[in-house]
Amino acid sequence: MITQLILRALDKKAIWLVAVLAVIAIGVPVLNLVVPEGNPLHIPNYAVPLFGKYLNYAMLALALDLVWGYCGILSLGHAAFFALGAYAMGMYLMRQIGARGVYANPTLPDFMVFLNYKELPWFWNGFDMWWFAFAMVLIVPGLLAFVFGFLAFRSRVTGVYLSIITQAMTYALLLAFFRNDLGFGGNNGLTDFKDILGVNVQAATTRAALFAASAFALALAVVICSAIVNSKLGKVMVAVRDAESRTRFLGYRVDNVKLFAFVVSAVLAGIAGALYAPQVGIINPSEFEPGNSIEVVIWTAVGGRGTIVGPIIGAIVVNLTKSIFTSGSSYIAAGLVILIFSGIVAVASGWTKGLIVIAASIAIPVLYGLYQLALYGSFKLPALSDVWLYALGGLFIFTTLFLPKGIVGLIAQWRTMTTKREQHDRNAPSPADVEAGVDPQPNPAE
């Protein structure tokens, strides 16, 4: 039964994706550790956790796609599950510090000593054991998703209302985790990690191992999601997305289908978060910010929802772009990114639309400059990091308008365009069709 499920999961596309991830999982650490510095193929130390972070984001986007792209549940609070996974891992890492903290307390983490805690809060018990913490990485997001989903889906909360309460959920968690007396480090969160599974979390080899683990976790998520969407349950999920009430009349319990997808998705998001925490070295309440969850939706939309590979591509592409915009790169690099994007739009849906993208991209910094001119009497272009949010918003708007199926949909869009051109020449019905009285088939894409 299980083997059949796995076999079905590994269709052609999934096999390729898993293979590519396996190559990356081995390749990047090798290029970092084995290839000597100065060699053009060497991957610098700072890049390994950065790429690892992208893979964690990709896994989060894939998790969101399972519920949004396949089951029609637009969760605007998915970063909460990611953050909870990260916090569970962070608690383990905090307890690994032991007496090496600033206050050298053998059991209490630094922030607890600082806040005059006398003993460890009960919910911190057990987190010194890796297996317990790793189990919590799965259980905590899964349990929250189960309770939340059980209540929401049973009362048939759908559409925009569901999206809003998922936002409220992550916002409530944000406020709660900001409080010092909740016992999770408040505003500062958890940081200063030292060891993971007995090895130094900062060491290049550990970083490489965490990267590989991120790639393998993503590959596992691909297999799990692929197994689900290729099964009959996957078909039912799409049916729920497209015609929820009709699915009920077929005898399926829609709330259970949604609950299953939501819990699996939350657990995957939690695992991604758990791998994220040691790589970035800090976890604080800002991870719960509503904007984070919305960004995940944008990655998924840009890559192509309702596909397995789409959200992965989307998360990596958007985050690479973000790095270009926010890490002090030049206007030239950002301009290049915009040119590529408008080129894609132009190829996929026509020149005029590509030009609209370019015009909008130029208009925003120029308008900002004019605003500065009116305010201070001097024309000044904005810093790139200041326009990133505008760029992200523009990316979402233009993707929704011009590339409704995202980057992955481009291939299909381009393919139908070329076949349409080919068909144009032989649109006359064949003699056999005329004889059979068959009308020439209209192009289904139209």
Add this chain to the structure above:
Amino acid sequence: MADKTGTMLYLDGVSVSFDGFKAINKLSIIVHPAEMLAIIGPNGAGKTTMMDIITGKTRPDDGEVLFDGRTDLTKLDEAAIANLGIGRKFQKPTVFESQTVWDNLVMALRKPRGVFSALFYSMSADDEARITEILDTVRLLNRKDDFAANLSHGQKQWLEIGMLLAQDPKLLLVDEPVAGMTDSETVETAKLLKEIAKTRSVVVVEHDMSFVRDLGSRVTCLAEGSVLAEGTLDQVSANPVVIERYLGR
């Protein structure tokens, strides 16, 4: 009212109102096993509301709704009622447009409906043969790999009937099955429904009088939420009240 035992569907004194408007008013209808009942009536007579009540979408304010002479349908939800063996075809054909004709039938095929049974389901040769047979019956075999969205309106109606067959229900509720069909398709649909009614109970709601005549079944005329007349089509259409309130208009 009449004896409940031996009935497939038993509605007695059912009423429901929306914001004070009585959509269904003391409605009583009986359908026997392997019997077809055609329901006619003007717009707003409560035909679709009646189906909503039977399938659990709407709860009646009052009255008794029994399936198979014993199961109280007013206590169950849509999924449970569907699993009891009541299938419904909607007025507007509702098939899963982004999926293939084949996959639509795979989902409809009578199998355990749980999440994990669906996850671990793998198609047996029997299931495949059954779906192929249904596709043959509804004449969509050559379109089995097409997306349901690309079917014509009439073909979608047939696919939905095929999905009903795949569900293997004891009672079929069919809402305006021939809307948007050509004349020859309409004749074929009547034949198919009559064939189905040999083994199952079928309730058909329809406006098309020539189609109802083709069905040759018992006819009930509804108006303003209750039964206006019952009998053969000739009896019902000769009824002066029916002529005044429905046919004559």
